Each structure stands twice: as structure tokens, then as C-alpha cells.
Amino acid sequence: MDIFLTSRIASDVLGGVTNGVIYGLVALSLVLVWRSTGILNFAQGAMPMMATYVGMIAFGHFFGYWICVVIAILVGFLIGAGTERVLVRPLYGKPEINPVVVMVGFLTVLEAVAAAIWSSTPRSLTTPFSPIDFHLGGKPFALSAFSLYQIVTAIVVMVAVAVLFRFTNLGLQLRASALAPEVSRLLGVRVNRMLTLGWTLSTGVGTITAILVSSNFFTGLTPQVMDGIFAFGFIAAAVGGLDSPVGSIVAGVVIGIILQFVGDYVNSNAIILVALFILIVSLMARPNGVFSVVKARRV
Amino acid sequence: MIRVQGLTVAYGAVKALVDVSFEARTSAITAVLGANGAGKTTLLRTISGLKTPVAGSITHDETELTAMKTEDIARMGIAHVPEGRGVIGEFTVEENLRLGALTAKLNAKQSLENQYERFPILGERRRQHADQLSGGERQILSMARALIANPSVLLLDEPSLGLAPLITAQIMATIKDLCASDDLTVILVEQNASSALRIADHAVVLNVGHVVANDVASVVAEDENLRQYYLGMVS
Numbered sequence A: 001m002d003i004f005l006t007s008r009i010a011s012d013v014l015g016g017v018t019n020g021v022i023y024g025l026v027a028l029s030l031v032l033v034w035r036s037t038g039i040l041n042f043a044q045g046a047m048p049m050m051a052t053y054v055g056m057i058a059f060g061h062f063f064g065y066w067i068c069v070v071i072a073i074l075v076g077f078l079i080g081a082g083t084e085r086v087l088v089r090p091l092y093g094k095p096e097i098n099p100v101v102v103m104v105g106f107l108t109v110l111e112a113v114a115a116a117i118w119s120s121t122p123r124s125l126t127t128p129f130s131p132i133d134f135h136l137g138g139k140p141f142a143l144s145a146f147s148l149y150q151i152v153t154a155i156v157v158m159v160a161v162a163v164l165f166r167f168t169n170l171g172l173q174l175r176a177s178a179l180a181p182e183v184s185r186l187l188g189v190r191v192n193r194m195l196t197l198g199w200t201l202s203t204g205v206g207t208i209t210a211i212l213v214s215s216n217f218f219t220g221l222t223p224q225v226m227d228g229i230f231a232f233g234f235i236a237a238a239v240g241g242l243d244s245p246v247g248s249i250v251a252g253v254v255i256g257i258i259l260q261f262v263g264d265y266v267n268s269n270a271i272i273l274v275a276l277f278i279l280i281v282s283l284m285a286r287p288n289g290v291f292s293v294v295k296a297r298r299v
Numbered sequence B: 001m002i003r004v005q006g007l008t009v010a011y012g013a014v015k016a017l018v019d020v021s022f023e024a025r026t027s028a029i030t031a032v033l034g035a036n037g038a039g040k041t042t043l044l045r046t047i048s049g050l051k052t053p054v055a056g057s058i059t060h061d062e063t064e065l066t067a068m069k070t071e072d073i074a075r076m077g078i079a080h081v082p083e084g085r086g087v088i089g090e091f092t093v094e095e096n097l098r099l100g101a102l103t104a105k106l107n108a109k110q111s112l113e114n115q116y117e118r119f120p121i122l123g124e125r126r127r128q129h130a131d132q133l134s135g136g137e138r139q140i141l142s143m144a145r146a147l148i149a150n151p152s153v154l155l156l157d158e159p160s161l162g163l164a165p166l167i168t169a170q171i172m173a174t175i176k177d178l179c180a181s182d183d184l185t186v187i188l189v190e191q192n193a194s195s196a197l198r199i200a201d202h203a204v205v206l207n208v209g210h211v212v213a214n215d216v217a218s219v220v221a222e223d224e225n226l227r228q229y230y231l232g233m234v235s
Helices: A008-037 A046-061 A065-091 A097-118 A145-167 A169-179 A181-186 A191-214 A227-240 A245-266 A268-285 B040-047 B070-075 B093-102 B108-118 B120-124 B135-147 B165-182 B193-199 B217-222 B224-229
Strands: A133-136 A139-144 B002-011 B014-024 B029-033 B055-060 B078-081 B153-157 B185-190 B202-207 B210-216
Touching (some): A008 A145, A008 A169, A008 A191, A008 A227, A169 A181, A181 B070, A227 A245, B040 B078, B093 B108, B193 B217
Parallel strands (some): B078 B153
């Protein structure tokens, strides 16, 4: 058992899951926005990045880690809600390209503002968890206290979102507003509030993700910290299905594991190539996503 | 009671309703009849706030509805069952009903049981997705979803659309029963004039946005000109 756990294969799987849950979380936050408002949010990485700077760096002078995490998530909620109200609401019913342009622009602005205030030098976030791998029988295996923290947090967030959507009245209204806005309004559901709430939740999930990503000892927090992660999260969401929270999470984890093996056995430069290859093949085979339940509509 | 006065509604330059006035009394069924494009659906959409009128007023008891949001009108107890039934196909029967009960702040479990008792077919299918139901079952589901919040006004848009005559008759009978037992104000929009007139107390006939008749249902039903020219009923 020990020999297996410290083997190359097991360490690739563990490392892949650790990265994969992050891709899954980014994908989940994209899905939350897509399902509520039908918009692909290209600032889905930058908005949480901003919340992380405010919560973890600006408030980091005054408070400890956990209080800063709570502040960052609350700031994330505010950024999400404010963005929907101010930037996104005028775009409903406009051509699909409009929100894409606006959100790419917003991404650029956020990264520039963060760099102007905090500079683009990486900031390290102190975490209460060690990034040093556990040892078994004198050999390291690819799991540290920090990666466990990352995996457990991701699972808790995913389960919380699933419970909210599946089992609560609020979740029922969120889903109804996304599927049938007019019918929902006729039943007294405050659809506009539900759309704002979709963005709020999504940015909250994103902020938790950004805190985990920038807590990574090697990268730290920079204005561009989410750019690469966003690309993999986007691929996971497209492969799993933009309307399928479970699909996007599963796709995130599977892609994380595959890419870990590619990086280890092939070449780390091949990672992004393989990721794009997975995207293209899955879009050709199942354009709506592997796990999507939406049937292609005949016109 | 719903009172509509001088209502004019336009889509751009095209007027869908011109100076429409009528009253729909409590515990009575008011049928709104007319051909395609007469403005029947527009009338219901304006009452429930989905469309803003150019002029005129709509009052429910003493409350003016035209300036209110759709959500608030629904929360006042004005239930609109839209054309094409509007059940959410991706939801189960029970989720559709729960959604209807949300804003009424009632005991959800009890209200669900009441609807299952009233419409046993829904109880049998409570775990099924609504898109697996037949047309008639969907119509029943959307009515049950509107009724679960104990509305005071029920706006029904073409409940017989696409249904077999026997099912239409059942649904009309259900509407009649509900109106008699629940102090409900019903506005029933129908192209199927004969089945609507059979249960209605009062009838309003629209023709390209204008009211051409506004009278007791039996009088409208026997008016040869109305039957022939506006209601497509051959005697």
C-alpha cells in the first residue's frame, strides 16, 4: 500500500485532483452565471482576483487569515452583484457579442487597476496549512496539508451549491428564473433579484477559488493570477456542459488528472496543447457538453 | 373584481387594444372571445403587468394595477395561466407546484396535498418531469400551480388549445367548480367560443382590439350576428 501511494501514478492522480478541483470550481462559477443569465463571463477570473486583493492584502494588515477570507468572500459577493446590476443588466436581449466585449474590457480594467494599486509583484498569502508533502515510510507522496485543504474546501463549496439548488426554495427560484423567466414572474418570483444572486454566488465561488490559487507558494497573488486557471476552467465548463454544474466539476477533475499525467510523462509544454485538443474533440463529438441534458433544438 | 377602463395597448404603431372597458365580477366567469389577433392574449398580459398600456386603467378591487410590476401583481393573488401552458418541462410536477406555492407563504406540504387531492393525476406523477406529461395533464398542472397560492383572480389563456374535446370539457367543468366554490374571479380567454360560453356568466367579444359585445353569456351565445361574424359558430 505504501509503495503504491508513493508511486509515480498515485502522485500524478493526487496532484491532478488537487489542480482539477480548482478547474472544477472555476467551471462551476462560469456555469452559475451562464445558467442564470446566458452570459459567458470572461471576467470570471479577474473579479475574484480583485476581491482577493481587497480581502487578503488590503485587510491583511489588520486581521488574521480566516477573517480576511470571510471579508474577501463578502467583497466577492458585492463585486458580483454590482457587476450584474451596473454592467450586465443593460446588455440583456442585446447581441451575444456585446456582453463578451464588455466583460473582456472589464477583465482588462480590473487587472490594470489591481496592478496600479498593488503592483504586479507577486504577493504571498500566508496560509495556516503547510505546502510540504506528507511522508509515508520515509518517502514523500503528493499530498500536503495545503492540498488537502484545497480539495476539502472545493468539495464543501460544490456540495453547498448543489444543496442550495436542489433542496431549497431559493434554489428552486434560481433555477426557475433561468429556465423560464416570464413564467417565473407570473408566479411572483423576483427574477431580477435571482439574476443578481446568480452573479453574486458565482463571484463568491470564484473568490474562494482565487484565494486557494493565490495561496499557492510558487505563484502567489498577481493581477493575472487567474488568467491561466480561467482557460482550464473554461475548457472544463465547455467539455462538461455550460448548463451542467455536475458535468463541469467532473470535467474539471478529469482534465486536471489527464494534464498532470501529460505534464509528468510527456512534457509540461504539451499541457495546454492537450487541453485544447480535449476541448476540440469534445466540442466536435458533443457540442453541448459531455454531461449536458439540453437537446439540440430543431429550428 | 377586475375593472378595465378605456384600455389602449400598442405594439409600436400597431394598436392591439383600443379603448377596451369591461368588468369581471367576483365568483363569476367572464369569457373573452374573438378570433386570432383580436387582442385577447394582449389583454391578459396587460392585466398581469407583462405589457404596459398606452392609456386606460385596470383595477383589482380598489388597487390600480397598470403601474405595478408583474411579480407584485402575482403576489396580490392574480394568477395568470399563460397560453401554451407554461409548465417548466425540466422541473418535476412537484417542483412546478412548489414554485407556485412559494410566494403565498402557506404550509407548502398541506397545499401540495390539497392539489393532489383535487387533481389525483398530479399526485400519481409528482416525481415525473413535466415534459413527460400529456397536453391535458400539463394544462391541469399549470392550473393547479396557479391555484395552489389561493388566488382571488384567475386569468386563463386558451386552456382548451390543442386539447381533445373530452379533455376540454373536463377542464371547463373544473373551472366552473372552482369558480363556484372559491370566490374566484375568472377571466377566460378562448377561441373555442362554444365551450367557453357554456360555462361563462358574462362574455366580452373582441374584434381587432375593439369590444363588439359585452353582455350576459347567454345573450351573446344566442346573438346570431355575433355567432356568425365574430365567433365562427355555425348554427
